[in-house]
Amino acid sequence: MESKCICCVLVFGVCMSATVLGQTADILVGSKLFSGLDMGVNSSGGKTNWLSNDDAYMTMSYPASQSWGSVFITVGKPKEPPRPKRDMSAYDMLTVEMKGATGGEQIEIGLKTNTQPDDGSETKVPIKLTSDWQTYRFSLDKFTGIDLTRVYVLIEFVFSGTNSQTVQVRNVKYLSTGGGEQSQGLGSSPNLRISYPEDHYGIHIWSGDRPSILVKGTACGLSQEDRLVLVVHPRNNDLLWQQEVPVVGTQWLANVHLGDLSGLPRNNDEYEVFAAVTQTQPPNNGVSLKDLPLSCSSNILTVKVDAVSWFDRVVAYGSNLQVSGPFTALIAGITGITTLVIGRKQGKRAASEQK
Numbered sequence: 001m002e003s004k005c006i007c008c009v010l011v012f013g014v015c016m017s018a019t020v021l022g023q024t025a026d027i028l029v030g031s032k033l034f035s036g037l038d039m040g041v042n043s044s045g046g047k048t049n050w051l052s053n054d055d056a057y058m059t060m061s062y063p064a065s066q067s068w069g070s071v072f073i074t075v076g077k078p079k080e081p082p083r084p085k086r087d088m089s090a091y092d093m094l095t096v097e098m099k100g101a102t103g104g105e106q107i108e109i110g111l112k113t114n115t116q117p118d119d120g121s122e123t124k125v126p127i128k129l130t131s132d133w134q135t136y137r138f139s140l141d142k143f144t145g146i147d148l149t150r151v152y153v154l155i156e157f158v159f160s161g162t163n164s165q166t167v168q169v170r171n172v173k174y175l176s177t178g179g180g181e182q183s184q185g186l187g188s189s190p191n192l193r194i195s196y197p198e199d200h201y202g203i204h205i206w207s208g209d210r211p212s213i214l215v216k217g218t219a220c221g222l223s224q225e226d227r228l229v230l231v232v233h234p235r236n237n238d239l240l241w242q243q244e245v246p247v248v249g250t251q252w253l254a255n256v257h258l259g260d261l262s263g264l265p266r267n268n269d270e271y272e273v274f275a276a277v278t279q280t281q282p283p284n285n286g287v288s289l290k291d292l293p294l295s296c297s298s299n300i301l302t303v304k305v306d307a308v309s310w311f312d313r314v315v316a317y318g319s320n321l322q323v324s325g326p327f328t329a330l331i332a333g334i335t336g337i338t339t340l341v342i343g344r345k346q347g348k349r350a351a352s353e354q355k
Helices: 310-318 325-354
Strands: 024-029 037-043 051-053 058-062 068-075 093-100 106-113 124-128 134-139 151-160 165-175 192-196 201-206 212-219 227-234 239-244 251-257 270-278 301-308
Touching (some): 093 106, 106 165, 192 270, 227 251
Parallel strands (some): 201 301
Antiparallel strands (some): 024 165, 037 068, 051 058, 058 165, 093 134, 093 165, 192 212, 212 251, 227 239, 227 270, 270 301
């Protein structure tokens, strides 16, 4: 996915002081950029008209039928190399306030040095948004490969997929916490990760069974109030179910059941599985994705179910493949009875011919 800077440039608001005030470097206040900074927008189809200024915030209306899109704040105007840079090594935290139009929108946050190519290879942190304003905090050491003395893109918002999304953003700043503040609670997606299984995981199940998979991951920097939940979201509707997961040190694991709320999946059903943090009691199953009060989320594991039919079981049995015990016993019983009946008929026929 590329996030090219060769694009239409949009500048909003009045220019403001670029000095670092104490331990804070403001990048965007409300919807107003600080002086010396600029903003660009682009997509895979070259669309540049999906960013607007609503005074108190900016609205990114990612268009449908694109494979990627990005909005980015740069040092100076977006340009081809050589590019300007800013030394941000005095800071260790990036904060930004965001909300989705409906909740459940997923984007990625990234930074870039002035020497990194426009090929999407820079480290980006995925995050799933709610429909309420949240302050998302990102520890800068999570953006591996970035040289903080040569930052060119101070923040980028990267979209992917062919579906349209609307995201609002305001108040972007860099902080120097001296290591005392951890990126926990609100939007610390780099601290949550599913490590097993790999994304685009496929599972084969017999018809009539509700499948489950073992999911493992890590959770770092959680506060005592934080609760880790594992969320399952069927991609064919907006409902979901979740379970609270205990964390031992920084490790967690859970057995996740798939299917819909009535129990069973259908063939080719797909599910999104992700870990998230909440500081409230997780709601009952069956809530809408946009109503889930989450403050941060992990990478998303996509699971596809291949439901095996009864016909497939018969084929599997005939091919001497392993099938479930009860079904094997059933087939063996039917086979035995059939063999007995055929044997008796053949015996009677042979006796008749001898007469």
